[in-house]
Each structure stands twice: as structure tokens, then as C-alpha cells.
Amino acid sequence: MKNWLQKFMVGRYGVDQLSNALITLSLVLILMSIVLEVQLLNSFGLLFLGVSYYRILSRNTTKRYMENQKFLNILKPIKGKMKNAKNISQMKNKKDKDFKYFKCPKCSQQMRVPKGKGRVNITCPKCKNVFVRKT
Numbered sequence: 378m379k380n381w382l383q384k385f386m387v388g389r390y391g392v393d394q395l396s397n398a399l400i401t402l403s404l405v406l407i408l409m410s411i412v413l414e415v416q417l418l419n420s421f422g423l424l425f426l427g428v429s430y431y432r433i434l435s436r437n438t439t440k441r442y443m444e445n446q447k448f449l450n451i452l453k454p455i456k457g458k459m460k461n462a463k464n465i466s467q468m469k470n471k472k473d474k475d476f477k478y479f480k481c482p483k484c485s486q487q488m489r490v491p492k493g494k495g496r497v498n499i500t501c502p503k504c505k506n507v508f509v510r511k512t
């Protein structure tokens with residue numbers, strides 16, 4: 378059985394990132410078609426599944442390779458943006474940790490002060506009330 382499969386796959390392109398993405402997409406679409414009861418999604422899902430199998434079994438490996446490269450090039454900036462967004466949120470978290478939050482005793486305005494500065498005079502930006510806090 379395995380031998381037969383190996384023989385069958387000789388000279389064929391095989392699975393790549395694009396095919397994997399297409400299979401995932403088609404499974405999501407088919408699942409959505411069941412949940413949402415939209416037949417059209419099921420048709421699209423089967424179409425993508427068909428395309429991915431066509432690519433996997435294709436003997437035109439050069440063309441399939443180029444397709445996958447194009448797909449990876451499209452994906453690159455998206456992946457970069459996702460990484461950026463993650464970095465920004467991490468920076469925000471770090472920033473929050475470096476500040477201590479105080480409430481003005483007079484007007485309850487909330488403000489933040491950098492940590493580790495010892496005892497500081499804090500001037501409320503709203504009512505100009507000055508109070509001393511340890512950071």
C-alpha cells in the first residue's frame with residue numbers, strides 16, 4: 378500500500394504551504410457551511426480542496442513552486458504586521474509595569490508616575506492639587 382503510494386507520488390509536486398493553507402481554508406468553509414447552513418460555502422470549500430489536491434498531485438513542479446513562492450511573498454508582510462502588533466502590545470504591557478497609578482485625593486483624577494523615583498510631589502493635572510506619594 379505504501380509502495381503504491383510512493384510510486385503514485387513519484388514526479389508529483391507534493392504538499393507545500395499554499396496547499397496546506399488551501400486545505401485549512403476549505404475545511405473552515407465546509408464547517409461554516411454546515412454551521413451556517415449556507416450551501417455556497419460548501420461549494421467554495423470543495424473547490425479549494427480540489428485545487429489543493431490538484432496542486433499536490435501536479436507534475437508541473439516548477440509552476441507549483443512559483444505559486445507557493447508568490448503565496449509566501451503575499452504572506453510575509455501580513456506576518457510582519459502581526460509580529461509588529463504583538464511587539465507593540467508587549468511594549469504597552471512593559472510601560473504599564475513601569476508606572477504606578479495614583480488617584481488625586483481632591484478630585485479623584487487618575488494619573489501615572491514612573492516607578493522607582495522615591496517620594497515625589499505629584500501635581501494633579503486637573504485641579505493642580507499637590508500631594509506626596511512614594512513610587
Ligand SMILES: [Zn+2]
Pocket residue numbers: 481482483484485486501502503504505506
Ligand atoms: Zn485633582
